[in-house]
Amino acid sequence: GAVVSQHPSWVICKSGTSVKIECRSLDFQATTMFWYRQFPKQSLMLMATSNEGSKATYEQGVEKDKFLINHASLTLSTLTVTSAHPEDSSFYICSASSRQRDYEQYFGPGTRLTVT
Amino acid sequence: KNQVEQSPQSLIILEGKNCTLQCNYTVSPFSNLRWYKQDTGRGPVSLTIMTFSENTKSNGRYTATLDADTKQSSLHITASQLSDSASYICVVSLWMDSSYKLIFGSGTRLLVRP
Numbered sequence: 457g458a459v460v461s462q463h464p465s466w467v468i469c470k471s472g473t474s475v476k477i478e479c480r481s482l483d484f485q486a487t488t489m490f491w492y493r494q495f496p497k498q499s500l501m502l503m504a505t506s507n508e509g510s511k512a513t514y515e516q517g518v519e520k521d522k523f524l525i526n527h528a529s530l531t532l533s534t535l536t537v538t539s540a541h542p543e544d545s546s547f548y549i550c551s552a553s554s555r556q557r558d559y560e561q562y563f564g565p566g567t568r569l570t571v572t
Numbered sequence: 573k574n575q576v577e578q579s580p581q582s583l584i585i586l587e588g589k590n591c592t593l594q595c596n597y598t599v600s601p602f603s604n605l606r607w608y609k610q611d612t613g614r615g616p617v618s619l620t621i622m623t624f625s626e627n628t629k630s631n632g633r634y635t636a637t638l639d640a641d642t643k644q645s646s647l648h649i650t651a652s653q654l655s656d657s658a659s660y661i662c663v664v665s666l667w668m669d670s671s672y673k674l675i676f677g678s679g680t681r682l683l684v685r686p
Contacts, residue, residue, distance in 0.1 A: 460615075488671055499661060499676040500616070549615050559672050563608075563615035 458484050460552050462564035469540055469571055476536045477567045479550030485530035486552035490561060491523075494547040506533055540571045574599045576664050576677035584683045589652055593680045595645040595662030603672060607636050607647045608661040610679070616661055619647070652684045 459482040469475045479489060488507050492500040504520075506512035506527035514520045524536040533552075537544055547568055551561040576597045585591050597605070604623045608616035620629045620636040622645070628637045633650045649656055662677040 462615075497681075499678045501676075502674070505671065547613070551615075553671070560618075560621075561672065561674065563617070565615045566613065568613065 458482075458552070458557060458560075458562040460486075460550065460562045460564040462548075462550060462567050464567060465565065466568040467570070469569070471541055471571055472539055474536055474538045475540055475569060476534055477548055477550075477569070479533045479535070479552070479564055481531050481552040481554075481562070484552075484554055484557055486533075487530065487554045488552070488559075489527055489533040490551045490553075491525060491533075491535050492549045492551070494549060494566075500549060503535075537569065540569070542571045545569055545571045574664075574666065574675045576662055576675050578660075578662050578677040578680050580680060581678070582681040582683070584685060585652055587652060587654055587684050587686050590648065590650050591652060591682065593647045593649075593660050593662075593682070595647070595677055597643050597645070597662070597664045597675070597677075599643075599664040599666055599675050601666055602640070602643075603665045603667050605636075605638055605645050606663045606665070607634070607645075608663060610659045610661055612658070616663075619660075649682075652682075654684050654686060657682060657684045 463478045491503045503518045504512045504514045512525040527533040549566045551563045553561045579594045606621045607619045610616045622638045635648045638645045659679040661679045664675045665672040
């Protein structure tokens with residue numbers, strides 16, 4: 457398998473502030489990265505898909521101005537939650553894929569965001 | 573509508589016992605089906621992946637089956653261990669817009685008790 461890391465693993469922030477989450481593919485170049493959100497006892501919900509060097513494609517109902525995604529390199533994508541509110545508290549998981557890896561999605565360990 | 577349904581929602585078994593988790597899907601065009609294990613507070617980890625032509629695949633104590641005609645899959649866990657306590661997610665993928673789109677089931681939460 458491939459290794460995908462996320463940083464931080466957990467973060468607590470105050471309402472109204474912004475927080476950035478990093479997703480890195482450590483041992484392969486990811487042409488596509490995905491961001492998911494998972495609420496307690498629910499499954500993963502795709503938020504957006506980002507291809508390196510292109511603008512992210514957001515799923516219906518996901519505010520692109522609130523969840524800023526940057527995929528500037530083949531090994532790094534970032535998700536910035538702007539003006540966070542308590543309802544944004546969730547578990548955020550990224551995954552990475554590439555043609556060389558048969559487009560298999562390799563998941564990161566997740567980031568727990570708590571907005572107070 | 574592309575959907576993946578899993579049953580049961582939750583399951584409690586005693587250590588050492590076997591169990592079987594179910595997955596039904598209505599995804600088209602079907603590309604492959606994966607079973608993931610997700611520990612609490614962690615990302616999903618792939619257990620098995622099966623394509624249309626594969627009926628069964630094993631990974632240690634985990635054995636997945638696939639019936640593409642009835643669009644059903646199962647995950648059988650043999651001789652359960654305490655560390656098997658986790659959520660098991662069935663994911664069906666389809667090829668769309670030059671990438672795989674994953675359709676997630678809601679998962680089965682398994683608790684293995686000593």
